[in-house]
Structures are given as structure tokens and as C-alpha cells.
Amino acid sequence: MREQELVQGNEACARGAIYAGCRFFAGYPITPSSEIMEYLARELPKVGGICLQMEDEIASLSAVIGASWGGAKAMTATSGPGFSLMQENIGYAAITETPCVIVDAQRAGPSTGQPTKASQGDVMQARWGTHGDHPIIVLTASWVREVFEMTVHAFNLSERYRVPVILLLDEVLAHLRENVVLPEPGELDVISRRHPERLENFKPFFDETMVTFGEGGRLMVTGMSHDEFGFPAQGKKAAEQLQRILKKIESRAEELAIYRAHYLDDADAVIVSYGITSRAVEESVRVLRAEGLAVGWLDLKTLWPFPEKLIRSCTEHAQYVLVPELNAGQLVREVERAVGGRVLVEHLGRLDGYLITPEEIAARVYDRVECLKGA
Amino acid sequence: MATKQIQLTGAGGQGLVLAGIILAEAAMRDGKNVAVAQSYGPEARLGASKAEVIISSEKIAYPQVTQPDVLLCLSQDAFDKYFSAVNDRALVLIDATHVQAPTLGRNNIYRLPLVRAAAEQVGTKLVANVVALGALNALAGLVSWESLQKAVEQRTPAKFRAQNLRALEVGRRLVENTPHQTKEV
Structure with missing residues (x-):
């Protein structure tokens, strides 16, 4: 039986990455994700890995994509401002079908925003x-142990489907420390x-x-639309290839x-x-249920591809749906x-x-349910 | 004890996040569930800093303090900001070295010269956070003394371990040696 440890969300992410086989990290430190890189800078070399500080977040994801084509499981971590800079290379990773994991510990934006506040x-x-x-x-994830598990899962899906996987954390969870028993080697599946x-x-x-570089095959990797051999293609061929990679996930x-x-x-x-909001929901559901309200809760860990059939079936008999999130209204539109x-x-x-x-949350649900009863 | 919510507040650089980690580590050794959240401004140092520790025998879902049972204030700004939010039942420990607190006229409020004791009795005010932990635990009985000592040993660098253990003891004695009347404002 392993002992309880006091572990921070960011540390759980870094340890999950190593557990999943990550051996390359490139990044540019930014609050509230910096401890991920700090941990990996210390620990990756011990397992034969590389941790590089790059000149910015554009270069960071470039290096990660290169490392992935070099055969390594690779990751970067950032927050809003750096995530904005990574967007161009996220597209490059998508069209070149490059496995990589991008962690975004969300902070209040836009722009520099509130660097030490959650979003x-x-x-x-x-x-x-x-x-x-x-x-x-x-x-996404809500608990420190779950950060570890979802990081491992992010690598597994990325490697399995050759697709960039984004893990969304937030400032509170990234910095939160909890007593946890983290998975032992062999406890979680690791896919390559x-x-x-x-x-x-x-x-x-x-x-x-x-096939990765150095294996002996001929490779051409380009951000241009390409055919199955990697050579530039346009029109019907470009559309076919795009549809194939879209369908693979959707x-x-x-x-x-x-x-x-x-x-x-x-x-x-x-x-x-x-994400972190689920923890407030857990408390509110407990209170509302104790009050005798028929309240249900769907706690999502996969945000994209959006599980719309699941949402439909879970809300089939409901009269009211509430989507609490630390923003001005994003996933609620999908719901x-x-x-x-x-x-x-x-x-x-x-x-x-x-x-x-x-x-x-409890107050809002209570009010609405009372209203609907009256109607 | 079902659940205790603790706020450790002060200025950036005073080691409040570390104090929160040590306290949580100790509570975990006592077999409790813990959550430590931290909150600070964008400044590199001297902005407001706060660690929130929840200790519970139950599962901790919501990870932030909603109603503090215990409040530590190591800076004037922190006192001005957080004291007004606690209710009458909360135990409050205020550093008497730097913080000017008006006469508050209720029980459970303690003013002790935490920073001065760190400087004079341990030799550096850098350990005021651990002095405060020793005092706070003597007042509020949050964790076992043995676990607190172990947590200090585990979470401080070897070079400064003896100094921090001494700081913990200084904090505890500060409470034991101060007559009750002067602990209250």
C-alpha cells in the first residue's frame, strides 16, 4: 500500500507525463504553469529525457513537434498568453498528425489579464x-490525482490517434495541493x-x-495540404485528407x-x-439533494470532441439545465x-x-426549480 | 473536528504558502484529508499573499475557504483585508511586531510578537512563518505536535532544519509564556 503524499496539481501533471513515457519537454515558464517545467527540468534528465527552455512559446511547441517526429513522447505547458502564441503550431501539429500534449493552466484573460487568478x-x-x-x-480535470490520470490519458490518446491533445487546467487546480495516492507503475495503461x-x-x-525520423523511411512533413506520401496536394485530394483526419476524431x-x-x-x-468548477458543484448537489430536490450532475472530463449525444440523453427528462463555468459563456453554447x-x-x-x-450554484438551481414548479 | 478552515495571510516572501504546506503535511500525517490553495498577486514580492488550508476527516470537495475558523495575519495589509471577513467565533492570531490592530474587544483574538521573536530568539525573521505555526497550533490545536515537527523537518532544507524546529518551539513557548490577558486585545 503506497503512502499518502501532499502533491500539487502542477506536480501531478509533470509526474503523470513521466509515467506516460514523456521524455521531451520544451517550454517557456509562465504563471500558473511554471511548476510543471520546474519539476521536469529536475526530473526528466534522471530518466534520460530532455527539458529545454525555449525563447518563447512558439519555439516551445515547434521543438515539441520536432521531438515527436524524432520519436519521443513530447509535451509543453503554458497559460493563456503563451497558449495564444502556440495556436499556429497547434494547427501544424494537427495537419501533420503529430502526437503531442499541450497543457494550458488557464488564468483570467484576455491578454496578461490576472496572471494569478483562475479562469x-x-x-x-x-x-x-x-x-x-x-x-x-x-x-480537463478537477482533482490533483485526476490531473495525473488525465495527463497520462492525454498522451495515450495523442499517441493512439496521432493528434495534438490539449489538457486544460486552471490556476487553482494547478497550484492546489491535496493528499493523494498516485498510481503505481502498471496501474494505468500506457499507450505508444x-x-x-x-x-x-x-x-x-x-x-x-x-514513422519517425531515423527509422530509415523517406519522410516529408509539411504544413501544406498533402497527400498520403506527404507531398503537397490541392483540391479534392486536400479535402479527402482533411476529412480523414477530422473524421478520425469526430x-x-x-x-x-x-x-x-x-x-x-x-x-x-x-x-x-x-474542471475546478465541478468541485463547487459536488458540494451544491449534496446540499440540494439533502433538501429533496431532484438534481443530477454530469461532470465532463472530455470537452472536445463535444459529447453531444451524451448531453442529449442525460437531459432528456430534465426541465432545467445549468452550466456553471469561469467565463462569460462558452461550453454552455454547445450544451x-x-x-x-x-x-x-x-x-x-x-x-x-x-x-x-x-x-x-445551489441558490440558482433552487430558485429555478421553485419557479418551474410554480409555472 | 469535522472540518477546519484556516487562512494564513501576510506579504509575499513571508513564507505563508510554505507554512500552509507544512500545516497540511502535518494534518495528513494525522490521517486527515487536506487541501492547500494559494493566492497571491502578480508582484515578485511584497504583494498580498495568502495560503488557505482545509483540514477535514471528510472528503474535501470545494477547495477554498468559505468561512475561516482560524486566521493568521502577518502584515498590516492582510489584517485590513481579511480580518473584517471573519466571524466572532474565529480564532485570530495577529503579529504584534508590525500590525497595528485597534482594540477589538472580543475573545479569541491574540496579538503576539511573532516576527520579533523570530529575529531575537532564532536569529532571523525569515522563520516568522514557522514561529507563527508553532503559536497558532498551540492556540488552536489543529494538528499533533509530533506531526508538525515531522512536517517541518520534511519541508525545510537540511541546512535550515534545526533553525526551523527551534522556530516552531519559540512559537509554542510564546503562547505558553504569555499571560492570557495580554494575548487578547
Whole structure:
């Protein structure tokens, strides 16, 4: 039996990365993600890995993409301002089908904003920050142990599907320390990219197998639309390739959906939440249930691809849906779209850098449920 | 004790986040669940700094303090900002070296020269955070003394370990040797 440890969210992320096999990190330190790099700068060399401080976040993700093509599992970590700089290379990673993990410990923006205050304002940027249609997977977490697990999962999905995976944390969780028992070696699955069986006539941009530099095959990696051999292509061929990489992720939306469902069977009101806000929801649901309200809770860990079928089925019998998030209204729009006008969907937001409290959530749900009863 | 919510407040550089970590480490050794959240401004030093520790025998869902049971103030700014938010039942420990607190006329408020004791009895005011922990725990009984000592040993560099253990003891004695009347404002 392993002992309890007091571990910070950022440290859990760094340790999860090493557990998942990450052996290359490049970054540019920024609050509130800096401890990830600090930990990896110390620990990666001990396991034969490399940690590089680059001149900025653009170079950081460039280095990560290069390392991935060099055969390493690779990661970077940043916060809002750096995440904005990474957008161009996120598109490059997407079109070149490069496995890599990008951690964004969200802080209140836009711009420099409030560097030491929490936010969930990068949800849409994580999905649509880079230009053009592109595949992406975005995960999040609410607990220190969960940060570890989702970091491992981010690497697994990235390697399995050859797609950049973004892990959204926030200032509070990144800096939060909790007593945890972290997974032992072998406790979580660790997946690595598949290589083609033969190098002869292999197609580097055809499926989820990947050849890396130095293996002996011929490789051409470009951000231009390309055919399955990596040579520039336009028109129909470009569209076919793009559709293939989009479908690879979008068609798996339901199987990629990680979530926890609580009390949904009899729920009149459903709260849909994610990340740090889920912890306030947990308290509020406990209070509301004790008051006798039929409140259910869907706690999302996968934000993109958005699990819209799941949202539909979980809200089928509800009269009210609340989406609390630390922004002016982002994921709530996806929930509204999935629900399709059948149910009243409301947003509860906060922009001052502080967490939404259990009381705020409970009060809102209580009021609305009473209202609906009266109607 | 079901749940205790503790706020450790002061200025950046006073070691409040470390004090929070030590306290949580000690509570964890006592078999409790803990959460330590930290809050500070964008300044490199001397902005407001706060560590929030929740100690509970239950699962801790919401990780921030909603109603403090214990408040430590090591700076004037922190006192001005956080004291007004605590209720009458909260135990408050204020550093008497630097903080001017008006006569507050209620129980459970203690003013002790934490920073001065660190400077004079340990030799550096850098350990005022650990002096404060020793005093706070003597007043509020948050964790076992043994666990607190172990946590200090674990979370401070070997070179400064003896100094910090001494600071913890100085804090405890400050409470024991101060007549009750002068502890209250």
C-alpha cells in the first residue's frame, strides 16, 4: 500500500507525463504553469529525457513537434498568453498528425489579464484557436490525482490517434495541493504510437501508424495540404485528407467521452460542469439533494470532441439545465446546441478570478426549480 | 473536528504558502484529508499573499475557504483585508511586531510578537512563518505536535532544519509564556 503524499496539481501533471513515457519537454515558464517545467527540468534528465527552455512559446511547441517526429513522447505547458502564441503550431501539429500534449493552466484573460487568478476562458480557444478546420482532443480535470490520470490519458490518446491533445487546467487546480495516492507503475495503461510493419512503400499520412525520423523511411512533413506520401496536394485530394483526419476524431466523440454521471435517473434539473468548477458543484448537489430536490450532475472530463449525444440523453427528462463555468459563456453554447431548445439552459459565470461557490450554484438551481414548479 | 478552515495571510516572501504546506503535511500525517490553495498577486514580492488550508476527516470537495475558523495575519495589509471577513467565533492570531490592530474587544483574538521573536530568539525573521505555526497550533490545536515537527523537518532544507524546529518551539513557548490577558486585545 503506497503512502499518502501532499502533491500539487502542477506536480501531478509533470509526474503523470513521466509515467506516460514523456521524455521531451520544451517550454517557456509562465504563471500558473511554471511548476510543471520546474519539476521536469529536475526530473526528466534522471530518466534520460530532455527539458529545454525555449525563447518563447512558439519555439516551445515547434521543438515539441520536432521531438515527436524524432520519436519521443513530447509535451509543453503554458497559460493563456503563451497558449495564444502556440495556436499556429497547434494547427501544424494537427495537419501533420503529430502526437503531442499541450497543457494550458488557464488564468483570467484576455491578454496578461490576472496572471494569478483562475479562469475557464480558453475552452473555445482550445477548440478553435488555430485557423482552419482541424481535429483536436481537449481534456480537463478537477482533482490533483485526476490531473495525473488525465495527463497520462492525454498522451495515450495523442499517441493512439496521432493528434495534438490539449489538457486544460486552471490556476487553482494547478497550484492546489491535496493528499493523494498516485498510481503505481502498471496501474494505468500506457499507450505508444504504432509503427508500420514495413517501410517499403509506406504511406506516412494514411492511417494512425507513424514513422519517425531515423527509422530509415523517406519522410516529408509539411504544413501544406498533402497527400498520403506527404507531398503537397490541392483540391479534392486536400479535402479527402482533411476529412480523414477530422473524421478520425469526430467519429469517435462518444467513445472518447470521459465523464461522471451522478443522480441523473430522476433529475428534473441537471448541472453540466467541468474542471475546478465541478468541485463547487459536488458540494451544491449534496446540499440540494439533502433538501429533496431532484438534481443530477454530469461532470465532463472530455470537452472536445463535444459529447453531444451524451448531453442529449442525460437531459432528456430534465426541465432545467445549468452550466456553471469561469467565463462569460462558452461550453454552455454547445450544451444549448445539443439540447436543441427542448429544455431551458442557463449559464452561471464569473470573471473576477475567484471560483464559483457552492452557495451560488445551489441558490440558482433552487430558485429555478421553485419557479418551474410554480409555472 | 469535522472540518477546519484556516487562512494564513501576510506579504509575499513571508513564507505563508510554505507554512500552509507544512500545516497540511502535518494534518495528513494525522490521517486527515487536506487541501492547500494559494493566492497571491502578480508582484515578485511584497504583494498580498495568502495560503488557505482545509483540514477535514471528510472528503474535501470545494477547495477554498468559505468561512475561516482560524486566521493568521502577518502584515498590516492582510489584517485590513481579511480580518473584517471573519466571524466572532474565529480564532485570530495577529503579529504584534508590525500590525497595528485597534482594540477589538472580543475573545479569541491574540496579538503576539511573532516576527520579533523570530529575529531575537532564532536569529532571523525569515522563520516568522514557522514561529507563527508553532503559536497558532498551540492556540488552536489543529494538528499533533509530533506531526508538525515531522512536517517541518520534511519541508525545510537540511541546512535550515534545526533553525526551523527551534522556530516552531519559540512559537509554542510564546503562547505558553504569555499571560492570557495580554494575548487578547
